[in-house]
Amino acid sequence: MDHLIKAIKLREAGQLEEAKTILFDLAREEPRNPSVWYQLAWIHDVMTLERGAVSYYIIALELGLSGEERQGALLGLGSTYRSLGMYENAINVFEEAIKEYPERREFQVFYAMTLYNLEDYGQAMEILLKQLADTSEDKGIQAYKKAIHFYSKKLDQIWN
Numbered sequence: 001m002d003h004l005i006k007a008i009k010l011r012e013a014g015q016l017e018e019a020k021t022i023l024f025d026l027a028r029e030e031p032r033n034p035s036v037w038y039q040l041a042w043i044h045d046v047m048t049l050e051r052g053a054v055s056y057y058i059i060a061l062e063l064g065l066s067g068e069e070r071q072g073a074l075l076g077l078g079s080t081y082r083s084l085g086m087y088e089n090a091i092n093v094f095e096e097a098i099k100e101y102p103e104r105r106e107f108q109v110f111y112a113m114t115l116y117n118l119e120d121y122g123q124a125m126e127i128l129l130k131q132l133a134d135t136s137e138d139k140g141i142q143a144y145k146k147a148i149h150f151y152s153k154k155l156d157q158i159w160n
Contacts, residue, residue: 002009007039016047034063038073050080071101073092082114090114126152 003026010019021039024031041056057077069098078093093113101107108127115124129152133145141148 004033004036004039011043011046013040016043018049019043032063034060034065036068037063038065038069041076045076045080050084053077053080054122056085071097071104074100075106076112078107078114079110082110082117085117087114087118091118105135122155126153 001118003022007019007022010016010022020043022041023036023043024037024068025094026033027040035058041053041060042107044050044053046147054129057073057080061070073095074097078090078097079091081087081093091111094107094114097104097107098111108131110134112124112127112131115121115127125156131154133141133148134144
């Protein structure tokens with residue numbers, strides 16, 4: 001079995017230390033493999049070692065990570081920055097990801113969480129309300145979808 005696949009399976013099975021050891025060995029053997037660095041970042045996140053994860057996400061992205069892995073690394077990096085209180089870094093990552101992958105709604109949601117952390121409550125709520133209206137299959141939400149979109153930008157407005 002490929003060592004990278006083995007490490008992923010170990011992570012998924014909760015055998016985190018063993019997976020991390022394999023990934024560090026792989027990073028030494030294949031230092032130009034972006035997938036190895038991405039998995040190394042991921043295992044650090046899972047183990048709540050966020051500060052270590054940041055540099056590994058950055059290396060993976062700089063080495064040309066692509067496809068689903070790139071999307072996962074951008075989300076992981078932005079989310080990790082947010083959880084570390086590095087909100088401006090998180091905003092920059094999520095804005096880049098939103099431009100690159102406008103169809104991926106998860107970036108909008110994590111962006112909104114970061115805006116909340118920056119006390120930009122209005123914009124955070126606007127984004128979340130739009131995501132809710134656009135993705136919910138709830139009949140009540142869908143019945144008021146147009147109104148939810150309309151009011152999402154006017155939460156502080158008082159109507160006379």
